[in-house]
Amino acid sequence: MAEDVQINWGKVKNIFESVTERMGQNPDRPAIGAPKAKVRVIKERLFEAKAEGHTFQIDEPVERGGNGLAPSPMAYFTAGAAACLTSHITQSAGFLETHYTSLEVEATVLWDNRRKFSIADLAQASLGIIYNIHMESDEPEDKLIALLKHAEDGCYASDVVRNETPLRAHLIVNGDEMYVHKNGAEIPDVPAGPTFGDNPTGMSKDEIAAKKRDGG
Template sequence: MSLVDTTLQDRLARRIEALRTARELKPGHPSVATETIRNYHTRATADGFVFDADEPVSKIGGTGTAPRPLRYFLAGFAFCLQAQYVRNAIRMGIELDHLSVDVESEIDRRGGLGLRDAPADFESIAYTTTLETDADADAVRDLAATAEDCCYVHGTLSKAVDLTGTTVLNGSPL
């Protein structure tokens, strides 16, 4: 059973065309509000949802009550990329039986501790997109390229860090 409702293809095409021909296409303004609960424990509100972040107990002041902040950052990238896979699978009429994105990263921990001259940053981010579909490899390559090109986080990260992606189709790397 497909994870993607390709019957939405016509509705999506009409929506994209309406936006393409709109007199003015206003910029989007994604936002989130956060507050500190205690020490590292923070709470965010976005789109009517509330979610927390924390550090593990092993960090002085952490209570381990929620995922660490950088995990949300990496998950945000994966979520954004997956949304583009779904949107473009609908647009292209590609049914997906499985879609997942795994993200790994490397950081120089000295940056977050103020122990180096350069600002804290990611050294690298690598991700693997795994798909199961009956679509042919060329269609999936096109889907992957389009999803990456349409993903705001992918576009931003690719300018800022060594970003490496792998696509796996039906158990084999493309």
């Protein structure tokens, strides 16, 4: 386990409560979050990704046809799921005032490759996600269990995989949309302009820049 973490629990709680209050002022308004990433091919299984102002590489290991220069797509997916739950545990810990001194979340995603290669007729390839949540805390057992349930229930990554999440893929060839592949229910279009859920606190650009300069 890592050393004790540095968390301003009052700050975490205040953000959670301010977001709840802001959304509660107009409960019928969808609070849509819409994170976006763009990925382009560099060479075979080596890709460049851009998301939220960051640029990073994605690759497959040598044994899967890549060069092992970066984590694989599913490694990022798994890390994202673990990070999402870690984030929600931290938010819930602040909101519920059930604190920890150290936290590390390990995620494992399981799937059966036979479906992809048409070896077996399986309804789906994914078998599930397993989380191991290593925490150090002096809080009572019932509060820690309630913390986990509250966090997992609100975790967006968990929500994606435990429900039938619809999919829409737009095939754009030479600049023109050729085909739209749909699987599942209709997906609402992304709202024009900044989405409410991506800035739930309503911070201005200047406030965001100032917090970045000051380290949060």
